Amino acid sequence: MILLELFIGFLKVGCFAFGGAYGAIPLIRDVVLSYGWLDDEMLTYMIAVSESTPGPIMVNLATYVGSSQAGILGSLVATLAVVLPSFITILLVTALLKTALKNPYVQAVLRGLKPCMIGIILATGVSMIIRNGVVIQDSVLLIRPMILTLVLGTIYFGSRKIKKGGVSPILLISLSALAGIAVYGLL
């Protein structure tokens, strides 16, 4: 049943999403692709939409996936499932287990989980750039994705050298939309 699948899928995401806003993306990608809810393309678009609308990215993604699969009920179930683990954890930590997080064994597990998460996020970013930037169609390397990747990468990382903080994520997404229209519409 789809509602149960949504609940279990996003409960898993909620339980393992360490590492802030982007920490959940590799997990969500895993779950969403394995159930066949969205394809990679649509998921990437939704990440951009989630970044450009208010609210935490993983909650936004859960709402969207739930809604696309099972309407309002699906979005409610998926959103609830993704939030539930952190809600319960914080209640437990503040109400009962104040010292649990300082426990050396818990610390040892966390010391393993977090760097692994960073590696996973890094791999996700790298593979996304490769997949979207180096596109081979009919054994020809497409030039437009390469141009877009180089231009946007230079703008985003280069702007930091000029101004502290550089280009914000939302500004980068806006610029990338304009660049996409320019490169695909005019070239």
Add this chain to the structure above:
Amino acid sequence: MNLLLDLFLTFAKIGLFTFGGGYAMIALIENTCVEKKQWITHDEMMTITVIAESTPGPIAINCATYVGYKQKGFAGALAATIGMILPSFCIIFAISRFLDRFLEITWIAHAFQGIKIAVGILILDAAIKMLQKMQKKLMPRAIMLCGFAAMLPINIFSVGISSIILMLTAGLVSLIIFMIKKPAAKGGAAK
């Protein structure tokens, strides 16, 4: 004003005005809950940040749950957390109803060809920032590299191995190493 309603509305406002989630929200939450409402102290805010780092889930949700609980127990936690989620829930739900049709428009499809690449760059950047904050020691670096080396082929060739299994393995390996090292360190100085 009723405290529950106040918690709900305050966090709804935070939820409505913070983009991208994560650490962008801390500044706004600090400004609202510590300075204006004085629901929690600055020290408590620091503690939440540390707890949020060690527990799963978005930091904004963690903060809302904590502040709500401190003010009004379980009901408070519920009011604050729902308030935090509701604005973005409504917005995303509305978007989800028309995004498919929206993408059929040619120039919007072009725009998303660019946006797709920006998302990859943003994820890479998030990972780089986390790497810079990571402890510069052998263990975290080795685990990070293993996670990276295992995940890259999984992503590129779409192998059906879950990143959750990778993370659990890393946690387990780290725990085992800790338990092996612990008796050895007992006599002498730890670390």
